[in-house]
Amino acid sequence: MSQVLSEPVSSEILLVPRGEAGHFLTAALGWLGKRITVTAQPGTANHVLCLPVLDFVRLGFPEANGRLDLLEPGDAENLRAGRAALLLDLSNEGPGLHAPTFEALHRNLAGLGIPRDRVILVTQNRLLRLDYERLYGEGLRFWTFEFFPLQVALWLDAEAGPRLFPQHALDRTGYTPFARASGPARFLCQNAALRWHRVLLYRWFQLKGLDRDGLISFHGIGEDNPKAGGINVFHAPPEIEAAFGPLLADVGSWIPRRARRIDADQGTDMVMTLDTGAYAECDLTVISETDFFELGVERITEKSIKAAATGLPFVMVGAPRAVERLSELGFQTFGGLIDHHYDFAADPAERLPLVFRSIERAWATCRGDRARWHRLAREQAEANVAHARTGLLPQLDRVMVAPLIVRLARFMETGAIVH
Known part of the structure; x- marks a missing residue:
């Protein structure tokens, strides 16, 4: 049975929520049983004002003063006096640097007399601080916290999952990687929200004839895809058109107008759902993550966690460095079977062809001798399944949660806010 680490914290951590919805970080620390007190009335003690952002661009909206109107009388004075820290909770997203949004946030903070160094922006993107400081120097504090990966780790955990999320019970009954011993090899690739890398990947599968070998979902541009409005597939950005124009040629003739699904209940794109039946039918998975062409973003989402937890080898x-992140979290990455050199290519126009080459090579090896593929992958596959059940949650606690708790405790004791 897994056990979440408990770091020694001498000070009580006071979290003061402002606004009602979207307190992701506070919820996560509560699930983990951390020593926090959530209160609306902190008195004269040092305290952390937790303000939900929900969507990064809201920080730049003139409405509600970029979310700062959620603060209550006296909050700004406590921030100026050093008794409070303002934690902007964006642990549900991992945006890149968007200068107009930060400049609006700076103006709104200045209008309330709140020093930038009393403000902590919590996101999933580990690069955001570096890009911010290149442009603005010291100012806001940046912490990293990945809410949905942590939520899924709790859900996958053999002890915590049934206790915390009984209404979303994960049925692992009979599941094992490579359960289907006979028949042709198959790979899995799931795509829901419309994004440029998914459009290009889908078309590449078609042109290579791999769509006949794979269990592929692609929700397309029809009305039955509520996430189809993110891009206009008929007008690619110049950099994507320049690099991948041939793949996008005549897009109107091949882009699906109706969602092509593999899940009967239409639920596998939700956070706490995992179609173990689909994974059991396959030998390789192509993980279609949220981010690809977004510059200055390094993160993984729950999509990678769930795929790795099934044990299948993956591309x-x-x-960039998404595979490295899974390794940091304790997962095996099948380096002997899969060429992951693409993981270190920062330029997406360079990285995507390397990804295509990796898929093609891995699939040729798998399809050429499926039994041998299973033999070579099985030990790592079974280790990943076991890690998701008992090791992932403690590892996330060590590398992500415990450092954040230490920073919060230091603020409570000294009033100092550190990166």
């Missing part, structure tokens, strides 16, 4: 279609 990652995601941000």
